[in-house]
Amino acid sequence: MSKPTLKTLAEATGFAQTTVSRALKDDPKIAIATRQRVASAAREIGYVPDRAAQRLRTGRTNVIAFVSSPHAEIIGFRGSMMAGLSEELKGTAYHVTMTPYDTDANPMRPIQNIVRNRLADGLIFSGTQPRDQRVDYLLETGFPFVTHGRTDGAGGHAWCDYDNGRFVELALERLAGQGCRTVVLFRPAPDLTYARHMTEAAVRAGARLGLTVTHPRSATLSSRASEIHDLVVRQITSGSAPDAYLCPGEVPALAVIAAIEDCGCSVGGDIAVLAKQTSSVFDLIRPRIDTIYEDLHAAGASLGRLLLRRIDGEPPERLQHLHAPQERFRPGGRLITA
Amino acid sequence: MSKPTLKTLAEATGFAQTTVSRALKDDPKIAIATRQRVASAAREIGYVPDRAAQRLRTGRTNVIAFVSSPHAEIIGFRGSMMAGLSEELKGTAYHVTMTPYDTDANPMRPIQNIVRNRLADGLIFSGTQPRDQRVDYLLETGFPFVTHGRTDGAGGHAWCDYDNGRFVELALERLAGQGCRTVVLFRPAPDLTYARHMTEAAVRAGARLGLTVTHPRSATLSSRASEIHDLVVRQITSGSAPDAYLCPGEVPALAVIAAIEDCGCSVGGDIAVLAKQTSSVFDLIRPRIDTIYEDLHAAGASLGRLLLRRIDGEPPERLQHLHAPQERFRPGGRLITA
DNA sequence: GCACGGGCTTGCAACGTTATAAACCCCATG
C-alpha cells in the first residue's frame, strides 16, 4: 500500500480533502470536533504532508541554504556553525542544506542557482566583502538572507558578525599588559570586510597603547600553513622577531607556534602568541597559549534565528547582531566532543 | 515578470509543452531541429526546470542526505567528508543536505523522517554497529543508502570503510620496529563495528610481534579529551606508562600528547605516540609524531559514487569499498586550506 | 486509391497540496 495522502485521510474520515487540509492546520474556521477527529486519524494512519506538493503549491521550500566558502575550512568552522544553525532550526519545519562552492568557480553561481531554482526560502553565507556582489544581487531580487560578516551596505541587510575590531583591541591590551612592545598581526585576506575592522582597530589601539603593530605583507590568514610557518621562521632567524604574534585563526596560530618552536625559541617565554579560539583544540596544545574566544556555535544559532525572522518579513534593520569577543572559552559550546 | 516555465517556452517557440519538455531531454523521438530551437530558446529566456514540480511528478528529489552522528565531530571530519562528497556530486543533478542528529535523541528518527517524507533519493550515515537498526530499517524499506563503516550484514548493503584492522596492524609493526614492547590502544566506543576490527587486529598483530597491547577500560575515542588526558596522566604518574600510545583519533591524540608533556616526559623520547591522521593539523604539532593517514575526502567521494550507483539500481554486493591506510599524508586531500 | 507505417507532435491526465470562492445548514430576525 502506498503513502497516505490527504485523499486517503479524506476517505477515512468522510470529510473532503479541503476540510482535512485545513483541519490539519488548526484553521479556526473548522469545527473543533472535526479538527480533533482528523488529527487523530492522521496520527493513526501515519500521514505526513508531501513536501514536494506543498512546495509546488505554496512556493515555500522549508529549506535554509548554508553556502560555505572554501576559506571557511578552518578547524571546526563549518561543523560548529552548522551545529548551532541546525540546533536553532530544530522544532521548526526547516531543514538545512549545505552548498559548498567550488574553490575556483564564481562565488555568485551557487547563489544564483539557489535563487533562480527557488531551492531555499533563505540563505546564509560568510566571507563578506565591503562591496559584495552577492549582497547586491540578493537585495535586488529580494531574496531573504543573512550574512556572517558585514558589508559597506550593512544597514540594508541582515547580518551577524563577530566584533573583530574589539577582538584586536582586547588582544593588544592583553599583550601590552604583558610588556610586549612589538606585535605582528596576521590579517585576513584584504578583500574581506573584517580585514578593515582589524586593521583600523590595530592602528587605534596600537597608538593608544604605545605598541608597534606590523602586518606581514606576504601572508594572510588564508595563506597555507606552511607559508605562515616559513615566514615566522624567516622573521626569527633574521632577528626581526616581534615580542608577540597575534593570530586570529586557529591553523595560522598552530603554524606560528610550530615555527617558534622549530627555531628553538620558547612560546610564551621568548615570544608570546595570542590566538582567536573557535574550538577546544587549544586546550590540548602545549605550551598553552592565551586565546580570545569566538563562539561559532552561537553564531550559527544567531544566523538561523535572524534568517527565520527575515523570512517572516521583519525589516533587515533590526536583524543585525554583533557578537562580542569572549574572554574565556565556554566549554558548553560543544565544539569538539570527541 | 515571473519565472519562465515550460508554458512560457511553449508559447515562445510555438510547440506544445510536452514537445518542449521532451526536447529539453534530448529525446530522440523529437526532431533535431526542434531540439535545437527549444534549447536555444531555453537558454535565451533562462529557463530552469522547477524542482518541486519535477519532484512531485517523478518522485525523485535529486537530494542526497548525509546524516552525521555527533560523535563524528572530530577535527575536520564532517568538513572533509562533505567536501569530498559534494565534489563527487558536482556536475550531477544532486544536492547534499546535512541532517545532524540530536545528541540525545533516537538515531532512527532522522532516518525514518527522510524515508517517510521522501526527503532524499538516498542517504549516507556513519558510526555503524554490528547489528545496526538503521541498516535493518533501510533494507526493509528498500531505500538506497551507503554506510560509512561495515555491519554484520555488510554483504547485503553498500558500504565504504577504512581498513581499521590494517591500520592497527601497520601501526603496531611500526611501533615494534622502533623497539616498543608495551602499547596502549585507545579503542572506539564498543558498540561500533570497527571497535571489533581494531581489537582483533591488535590481538593478532600483538601476538605475532611480541607486543603487549592493552586497552583503557574507562576511556574510548568518544570520551571527552579531558578524560583521556587525565587517564594518561594517571598511568604515567603511577608508573604504569606504556612504551607507546596508539590513538586512532586526532583529538584523543592531542590529549595524549598534552598529558605526556604535562608529566614532564618527552613525546617520542620517553613515550611514543602514533595517531590516525585525518587532517593536516599534525603537521603543525610539535614535537612531530608518527601518523597513518585516513583520507576522509576520498571517503566522502567514494560514498557519493557508491550511492549514485546504488540509486541507479546496481546491486549492493558490488558497492563495497575498503580503503587501505595510507602511510603518508597526501596534502592534495585539501583538508585544511587555511 | 487505400491502407500502412514511420517520424514527429500533441492533448490529457495525474502527482498532492492549498487558495479561492461558493455552497450548505440552521437559526435568528424582520
Next chain:
DNA sequence: CATGGGGTTTATAACGTTGCAAGCCCGTGC
C-alpha cells in the same frame, strides 16, 4: 414566511512537470 447571516464544509482550479495514448502528416507499397 422570506431574508440574512454565522458557522461549517465543499468543489474547483491551479502550481509545473512528465507518462501515456493518441494524433497528424507524408511517403511507400499493394
